Amino acid sequence: MKGRHGNDDLKKAQQDLESALGFPLSEVGAAATPEETAGLAAVLMVLPRYTAPRPSALDTDRLLTVLTSHVSAGDDVALPRTRARARFRQTMAAFPLTASSGWSWLQAVRPQLRVFSPAFWLASALVLLAGSFLLYRPDGDLVPLMLLSPLLAALGVAYAFRNTDRSTFELEATSALPMETITLARLTLVVAYNLLVGLVVLAGTALTISGINLGMLAVSWLATLLFWSGLALFASVRWGPWIGMGLATGLWALELVARFTWPGLFFLGVAQTGLDLGVRVLLLILGAGAIFLAARMKPVRGSEGVA
Amino acid sequence: MGLLSDEELARDLGLGQAAALEALVRRYHEPLLGYLFRLLRDRSVAEDLVQETLIHLCRGARQYRYPSSFRPWLYGIATNLCRDYWKSAHHRHSLATLTFDAPEALVPATDLRSRVEDLAAWQETRAEVEAAVSALPGAYREVLVLRFYQDLSIKEIAETLLLPEGTVKWRLFESLRKLRKNLEGLAMDGGLPAGERKSRTGRGPTR
Structure with missing residues (x-):
């Protein structure tokens, strides 16, 4: 029974992995062992933890203002640089x-x-x-x-x-x-x-x-x-x-x-x-x-x- | 009446419609910032490159041929700018002194309501995943971020990076393998980040 559950888990892990990758593993000739497949599926689960900063509505408005000025004035507009600060x-x-x-x-x-x-x-x-x-x-x-x-x-x-x-x-x-x-x-x-x-x-x-x-x-x-x-x-x-x-x-x-x-x-x-x-x-x-x-x-x- | 597709907006932008620009910016400001931030790990530089990407988009809008895919074009511009930045002297100079945004600023708002312990665990895991992703070579990081964070299809990634689909698939799989190795290297007890060790299937890590 235990082995059967283990196989089911591995099968599910492989399905999850292939679904996330967007292609079957066989397409890349990847000879992944069941353990590796499970490990890679686990990696997929932690990826969402790596969150990125979200711009506020104000940030987007500011960006739009810059872009609109730039588009209407051609290339002569000096773009503000946040990189200077960095x-x-x-x-x-x-x-x-x-x-x-x-x-x-x-x-x-x-x-x-x-x-x-x-x-x-x-x-x-x-x-x-x-x-x-x-x-x-x-x-x-x-x-x-x-x-x-x-x-x-x-x-x-x-x-x-x-x-x-x-x-x-x-x-x-x-x-x-x-x-x-x-x-x-x-x-x-x-x-x-x-x-x-x-x-x-x-x-x-x-x-x-x-x-x-x-x-x-x-x-x-x-x-x-x-x-x-x-x-x-x-x-x-x-x-x-x-x-x-x-x-x-x-x-x-x-x-x-x-x-x-x-x-x-x-x-x-x-x-x-x-x-x-x-x-x-x-x-x-x-x-x-x-x-x-x-x-x-x-x-x-x-x-x-x-x- | 449904929303206009990206491609329709890009076409309208090429025709000089300001509303199309606004719609595209509102739609892609956050995804582009997320993409570039994950490649660069520097919010200020990422913001600059988002701006430059959109400037390039405006400049090139007239050359856009409807209905070719919009997202590969957009992310292609962003990727090229990012690669230029990587090659720049400034980037090489700053590599050794890179500072990172405070993790607390990047925790999803919903987690701010959870308990302090959960928040600390989240930040710890987030830092580990960030370090592991950032340790990937650029070519692997690009495909990984495009696929798993930007949700581009294999075909779109191939168009973005001007690579054969087979190469994208191989790089994607390899990036996961390398990422797993990086994560195992980060965790001294040989597992994934603390929160995920228990979620594995009960076997030890393979090397």
Whole structure:
């Protein structure tokens, strides 16, 4: 009896399979064993589980509007692309900031270039150049440059995170890349650019002020910038971007206050021209070390690091 | 008075009737999206290709010769666009970073009313079937989706893919075999997705 039931089951499975395929198995010369036939029939049963998204009535209306415009206007109508959104997400997802990714997160910088318009770069350079000229001190004090660079970096980051429009914000919010990584990528762009422009100003300063050693100046300035950038980066990755920015900015403010009120506490002597090569090299090493460590860590995500 | 056939609508579209376009779009928006989504696993790209398919349809409507079959023509356009996309650099670049739509968004509305456990089981099985189907080579996936999800006949599939019917039949059978193998590979205990293991005839999987 049991065997008979088994045969009936197999027969039914074969019928189901052939009905679904739309042809008898003999037509393809398929030498399917009874077990395989039953297995294939079972596969057919799970296929409906793979559901696909359904467009809403609104989606269809929108599509119709696009098509109607296209048909009536010929090929000149620019079709809206949902693929652009997908491409953005996939590009961002291509650069995961993970512990094992090492320096690959730096690649996230490139897609961020589009956030900045050419006017931004031009304005940054002009402000730095004009500011350095206006605050020029014949005694060789580098305070103007030291003050302007972080200020410009802060303004640049603020510009990068300005509220452009809702769709941009939505893209960033839905990006596979954490917002922190986007923050760091933009920060890197702004700092790197200011570094370049600052170097030009530095060279100009060295040329106009006699007795200044350009090499020592560069080391001094680069060391300071690298140290503060590295500290901000490390703190951002370790504890979140807002803590990182706050820590770096706060210490920077303390440094400036100390310069004018308690010179004895002016521990890093950032804005002094009396250069101590040992301190500068130490700052360079610390800054580079902080950046290296930051790149090896997994950053905190928005929910963890940012309220 | 019955509905106009696809072929009649395509003929009217060729004659410039806007109503025919609307009728065809309302009839085929969902099937086309389902077809392209199952081939691409990316809703955004699938939506773009649906749009492009229909644009091609509008452009080519004048060349349509009534009463030749409409569905093979339509799915043929969609398949070609999909193959172009597969060949594109963008697709190759995005393969490694493909993200998928959230399963909950794809669960049939009726299941949303069922119990949480059922919903979880559904999503698990759905993900397994999706992974198994997506692991099929493109040529096999096309025939499988056209037959079992788009309900095209063997003849229509052959016309869509410009293949002999015998080849379509063989590929269809092979696609099921490969799919079964993929599903067995996904389930560590050697069976089909959790919900279907019990439905088998009591014998273990064959390899």
